[in-house]
Amino acid sequence: MQTLTEIRRLLDERGLTPKRSLGQNFLHDHNHIRRLVDASGVAPGGLVLEVGPGTGALTDWLLERGAIVVACELDEALADLLTDRLAEPIARDRLTLVRGDCLSDKHTLNPALTAALGDRPFRLVANLPYGAASPLMATLATDFHPALRSPAPCLGQFVTIQKEVAQRVRAAPGGKEFGELAIVVQAMAGVGRIATLPPGCFWPAPKVTSEMISIVPRQAPLTLRPDRLERLCRVLFTHRRKQLGGVLGAAGITIDLPPGVSPSQRPEQLTVEQLIALSDRAALFLDDPRCGRPAE
Structure with missing residues (x-):
C-alpha cells in the first residue's frame, strides 16, 4: 500500500506537484484509509465509485478487498499516472477509469460515469475533492436512492470531506449550518461520523480538519419527491x-x-x-x- 514516500516518488517521476486549485491533498494514513474501507462494507465483487483517486492510495485498498472500481479523475496527468500504474486491474476489467468531472452540472452525474456504473448497485467510497463534495453527495442521496428505482442505486456513501462540510450534512434545525444540504440528505438517508482526521494525515497538509462520514439510504425515505x-x-x-x-x-x-x-x-x-x-x-x-x- 502507498506510503507518503511512494506518493511523493510517483509525482516526482512525472514532474507533478499537488494542485491547490483542484483541492489535491493526498491521504496517506493507512489506519484511516482502512477505517473508511471497513466502514463501507464493500465485499468481493461489489461495485465501488471512487471520485478523485489521485495516485491510487485508496484504490489499492479497494482492489485488495476484491471490489470492482469505477474511478473518476479530473486531472489528466494523474489519470495518465493511474492508467500506467494500474494497467493490470484495468486490463482485467476490475478498474474502469473515467476522465473528467464527476458531475456534468450541479445535479447530474457525468454520463460517462453513469454508463460505466450501468444498472448495478454501487457504493461511493472516496476522499472527495472539496469542490465536488456537496453537490455529489446530494445527487447520489436523491437521484440514486434505491427507493426511487434508479437504474444504478447507491447503497451508501463513505467519504472523507472537510469537517465544515460534514457539519453542514449533519446539521440540526436552528443552527447556522442547517440548510439545503442537510435537509435533502437527511430526508433520504442517515448520516454518521466515522472518524476525524487532523491535517497531518494528508500531504500537503490542508489548513482544515477533515472528517470521514457515512450516508446510508433510509429504507423508507421521508419523501419520494x-x-x-x-x-x-x-x-x-x-x-x-x-x-x-x-x-x-x-x-x-x-x-x-x-x-x-x-x-x-x-x-x-x-x-x-x-x-x-x-x-x-x-x-x-x-x-x-x-x-x-x-x-x-
Missing part, C-alpha cells in the same frame, strides 16, 4: 433569517401551513419533516419548472 424539497429550500433559504410567512408571500406561495408551523418562524427553525410537509402543500407552485430560477 426530493426534487420538490430542493426547490422549496432554494426559495426559503435565500432568505433564511426572514419570517416564513413573508418569504412564502414574496414567492407567491399562498397555502395553509402544516400543523405546528407558524408564519413567524424562520426557515432554519423548521424540522426536516415540517419542510417536507410544506413542500407537499406547495406542490402546485414548486412543480412549476420556473420555480427557484432567478428572474430574467
